[in-house]
Amino acid sequence: MFEGTLAETYTGTMSEAYVHGYDARENERLRDQAGTLVELLHDDTAYPAGSTVLEVGCGVGAQTVTLARRCPDARFTSIDVSADSVAEARRRVERAGLANVEIRQADVFALPFDAESFDHVFVCFVLEHLSRPVEALANLHELLRDGGTITVIEGDHGSTYFYPDSPSARAAIECQVMLQREAGGNALVGRQVYPLLVEGGFDAVRVSPRMVYVDASRPDLVDGFTRKTFAAMIEGVREPAVQAGLIEPARFDAGVRDLHRTTEADGVFCYTFFKVSPQLSMVERGKAGGSWGSVRWRGVASAV
């Protein structure tokens, strides 16, 4: 939901307004978001010169441009199942003047690549859309060479809480969760990335939560995250939520107002992304795993 890929599981039961990356306002929201969250999500994303990276579910290319700029000497293959998204991503990569990216239309459940043909796999805001995420991860595991890594970044709408609290706002958010579930996805997938990756065949999975904490002392996040990313995303499901009979229009609107209420001087907003850290989640072919058992975990998250 945070960054657009039209997963193959998208069943088309909801209005076009709900589809990611297809209208100007949504594109603007995704750009706002990438600017606000890029450091949070990508500060430890780095691929060495000459390495090959498969980006799965690139959508309209918002993360692609960030990745390819950060790692100019790595070679990216970015795929998406949607022809429209691929076309937009190609335009975006071209406008950015990036020569180290190839965009292809492809399905994570029918990947047109040989086994062990990539050094790294990057998956951002994709598992949330898949009805069979473990199968997708197992497919990606097969594509990785010995010593390869996977990076996964997913949100979790159940990690949202705020002050002042509001049952209406929670109900509006729950509409998004239900719509995504109805479409075969999972808006609560962030908390689940550890078991999904383990089940998909990865061992030594290390999850690094990235909490976005917003209060009035952080005005860029108030505007860039709470208002223009999260509240805008929830506002975007009004029509399908009301049409599906999930909520009364007045209650939904009250919920959106209450989300905006958290952007006032005494308001607080919290959301957490979950990242599988590439440095600590390396594929080791021909080994039984367990070599990371001695890695000293830092069992906590902290922030200034």
Next chain:
Amino acid sequence: MFEGTLAETYTGTMSEAYVHGYDARENERLRDQAGTLVELLHDDTAYPAGSTVLEVGCGVGAQTVTLARRCPDARFTSIDVSADSVAEARRRVERAGLANVEIRQADVFALPFDAESFDHVFVCFVLEHLSRPVEALANLHELLRDGGTITVIEGDHGSTYFYPDSPSARAAIECQVMLQREAGGNALVGRQVYPLLVEGGFDAVRVSPRMVYVDASRPDLVDGFTRKTFAAMIEGVREPAVQAGLIEPARFDAGVRDLHRTTEADGVFCYTFFKVSPQLSMVERGKAGGSWGSVRWRGVASAV
């Protein structure tokens, strides 16, 4: 709820089992917890030699010992409203052989200290018990000298989520929230520390969330936090919750079972503490504030 102080607002409507720090099992839980969480909560707590620190709501002294050991050349005055807690804290400090701590029975709403008589104030798991937290903070603000700091650490039970998700587990947690509210406290106070401190007269308040993320790759936290701290805390409110008619016993027990279910190999558990960072929240007497406007915020939390 996490660390014991019997706030003066404690109304005695609940069974003794709910009272912090009074029985052996609760004491053991508090020790387990302190050992698990000490780095998370205290890694940036440091007071210089010769400085005076007021610890408010020291309870049975679990944090007191940690603080006084970490800062052997600072002088601590630790207060609690409960005579029983004060007696236990004195025993504990004596057993630890700490000479830099004075324990006194005192009420944060009737403080027996002169204005501007401390360099630092430390408040941990206390605001959650107070029905008038802003008044308490304003009182503490008065005690601080120019250049003094306040450190606040509070939990937030609404920050709890887990996999597998469970409505019963959420209902059991909600019992704790309701009981604490009934007692005049607020188990969701963590998200609120920013506005509370601002309203209490502090400016340039900087909140640093400390997320505890637990999955099977972090076995010490599975045992020390999910099982022995959080689930044990919820288990502790079974009797008062059932007696108050908040929940059916069977549903409560199912909820506790489901909390323990999150400690299995595919389970995940998340909880967040909120710390007001002392380094960034300094009292500046005789100034209109705003001098921290140029501090570059790092608007996010991250962790390995």
